[in-house]
Amino acid sequence: MKRGLVWFTEDLRVDDNETFLKAIEENDEIIPVFLLDSSTDRLQFSVPRCGRAREKFIKESLINLQHQFNRRGGTLLVVSGTPNVELPRLCVEYQIRKVYTKKQVGSEEKMLQTEIKQQLLKLGVDFQTYSTSTLYHPDDLPFSVRDIPMLFTKFRKLAEKESSVRTPFDAPQRIVTPNLEGNPIVTKEYSTPDWLLGGEDAAQLRLAEFIWESHSIRTYKETRDQLTGLNFSSKFSAWLSQGCISPRRIYSEIKRYEREIVSNESTYWVIFELLWRDFFRFSFKKHPKAYFLLNGLGQQALYTQFDPRKFEAWTQGKTSETLINAGMNELRVTGFVSNRMRQILASYWVFGMQQDWRYGAAWFEHCLVDYDVASNWGNWAYIAGVGNDNRGGREFNIEKQAQLFDRDGAYRSSWQKSHNEL
Numbered sequence: 001m002k003r004g005l006v007w008f009t010e011d012l013r014v015d016d017n018e019t020f021l022k023a024i025e026e027n028d029e030i031i032p033v034f035l036l037d038s039s040t041d042r043l044q045f046s047v048p049r050c051g052r053a054r055e056k057f058i059k060e061s062l063i064n065l066q067h068q069f070n071r072r073g074g075t076l077l078v079v080s081g082t083p084n085v086e087l088p089r090l091c092v093e094y095q096i097r098k099v100y101t102k103k104q105v106g107s108e109e110k111m112l113q114t115e116i117k118q119q120l121l122k123l124g125v126d127f128q129t130y131s132t133s134t135l136y137h138p139d140d141l142p143f144s145v146r147d148i149p150m151l152f153t154k155f156r157k158l159a160e161k162e163s164s165v166r167t168p169f170d171a172p173q174r175i176v177t178p179n180l181e182g183n184p185i186v187t188k189e190y191s192t193p194d195w196l197l198g199g200e201d202a203a204q205l206r207l208a209e210f211i212w213e214s215h216s217i218r219t220y221k222e223t224r225d226q227l228t229g230l231n232f233s234s235k236f237s238a239w240l241s242q243g244c245i246s247p248r249r250i251y252s253e254i255k256r257y258e259r260e261i262v263s264n265e266s267t268y269w270v271i272f273e274l275l276w277r278d279f280f281r282f283s284f285k286k287h288p289k290a291y292f293l294l295n296g297l298g299q300q301a302l303y304t305q306f307d308p309r310k311f312e313a314w315t316q317g318k319t320s321e322t323l324i325n326a327g328m329n330e331l332r333v334t335g336f337v338s339n340r341m342r343q344i345l346a347s348y349w350v351f352g353m354q355q356d357w358r359y360g361a362a363w364f365e366h367c368l369v370d371y372d373v374a375s376n377w378g379n380w381a382y383i384a385g386v387g388n389d390n391r392g393g394r395e396f397n398i399e400k401q402a403q404l405f406d407r408d409g410a411y412r413s414s415w416q417k418s419h420n421e422l
C-alpha cells in the first residue's frame with residue numbers, strides 16, 4: 001500500500017490545496033498531520049511571537065479542518081512536537097514513502113524544510129513542496145524569483161500583462177486515512193471580534209458575505225481606508241494567512257461577480273491588493289533574510305535606537321497621541337486593525353518615536369491575528385524606508401489622518417481606555 005504524509009502548516013483547507021490533492025492522487029492512503037510546535041514561540045526583539053488572538057484562530061482553524069476531513073471520511077492527526085523529531089518518527093511508524101507540504105518563504109522556515117528533507121532522504125522518504133499561497137503561481141511569472149522587480153508597480157504590470165491566474169482546484173469528495181488518534185485541540189478563551197472565527201467554513205462564509213450578500217466589493221476602493229466597521233474592507237487576511245482560503249478562490253469569485261453583477265474599479269482593487277500580498281511573498285523568496293535586518297534591502301535605516309520606555313508607551317497605548325493609543329489598544333485587544341491604522345501606527349513608531357523599526361514589526365507579529373511573515377515585515381520595511389520603495393519611507397501626519405478618518409473622534413473614544421481598563 002502506498003502511503004503519503006501531508007504536513008499541513010499555513011494551508012488549513014481542503015479547497016484549492018494542490019499539496020493535498022497530489023498526495024491523494026499518488027497514494028492509496030494519506031496521513032494528514034499538523035504539528036503544534038511550541039519551540040517556535042521564542043522571544044524575538046524581546047516579544048513572544050504568537051499572541052493569544054492568533055493562537056485561538058489557529059486552533060479554531062484546526063478544529064474546522066478536522067471537520068472537513070471527518071465529512072469526507074478521514075481524520076487529521078494533530079501532534080505536539082518539533083517537525084524535525086516528529087516527521088521522521090511518523091514516517092517510520094506509518095511506512096511513508098513521500099512527504100508533501102507547502103513551500104515556505106521565511107528564512108527560518110526554509111532552513112527547517114531543508115534540514116527535514118535531508119533527514120527524510122536518509123530514511124528513503126521523498127520530500128516535495130508546493131506553492132499554494134499566492135495568486136500567481138511562481139512558475140507562471142514572466143521572470144524568475146531572482147529577477148523580481150524591486151518596485152511593486154513594475155511587478156504588477158508585468159504579472160498582469162504576461163501571466164494569468166490558474167483555476168482553483170475543487171476540494172476532494174473523499175479522503176482515505178487510517179483511523180488516527182492525536183492530541184485533542186484545546187482552544188483557550190480569548191475574546192476576539194465575532195467575525196474573526198478561524199477555519200475554512202468561516203472563510204467561505206465571509207467570502208460570500210463580502211461579495212454576494214452585502215455587495216461591499218462594489219465600493220471597496222472608496223471605503224478601504226476607513227478605520228472601523230466590518231464591510232469597509234474584505235477582512236480576508238487572517239484566513240489567507242493561515243491558508244483557510246486560497247487567493248485563487250477569492251479571485252475566481254470576484255471574476256464571477258464581475259461577469260454576473262458588475263465590474264468596476266473597486267472589484268479590481270481587491271485583486272490589486274492581493275497582488276501586493278504576492279509581491280511581498282515573491283520578494284521574500286528572493287531576500288529571505290534581508291527583511292529582518294535593520295537596513296532591510298540595503299538602504300540606511302534612519303533610526304537605530306531602542307528605548308524600552310517608549311516601547312512600553314507605544315504598545316500599551318500610553319503615548320501623547322490619542323489616535324495612536326486608540327489604534328494600539330485595538331490591536332492589542334482584538335488582534336486586528338485596519339490597513340490605514342497599521343500604516344499610522346508603524347509610521348509613529350519609526351518617525352514619531354524614532355526607534356528601530358524591527359521592534360515595532362515584532363510587536364505586530366505578536367498581536368496580529370492575520371500575521372503573515374512577508375506582508376508584515378515587507379510592509380514595515382516599506383514604511384521605515386528600507387524595503388521595496390525608493391521614497392525613503394512613509395511618514396503619516398497624525399493630525400491630518402485623524403481629520404481624514406476620525407473627524408468626529410468616534411474611533412478614538414471607543415478605544416481610549418488604557419491597558420489596565422481593557
Ligand SMILES: Cc1cc2nc3c(=O)[nH]c(=O)nc-3n(C[C@H](O)[C@H](O)[C@H](O)COP(=O)(O)OP(=O)(O)OC[C@H]3O[C@@H](n4cnc5c(N)ncnc54)[C@H](O)[C@@H]3O)c2cc1C
Binds near residue numbers: 273277383
Ligand atoms: C505595518 C503593516 C503590517 C502589516 N502586516 C500584515 C500581516 O502581518 N498580514 C497581512 O495579511 N497583512 C498585513 N498588512 C497588510 C494589510 O494591512 C492587511 O492585509 C489588511 O489590513 C487586512 O485587512 P483586509 O483583509 O480587510 O484587507 P483588504 O483591504 O480587504 O485587502 C484584501 C487582501 O489583500 C491583501 N492586502 C491588502 N493590503 C495589503 C498590503 N499592504 N500588503 C500585503 N497584502 C495586502 C490582504 O491579503 C487582504 O486580506 C500590514 C500592513 C502594514 C502597513
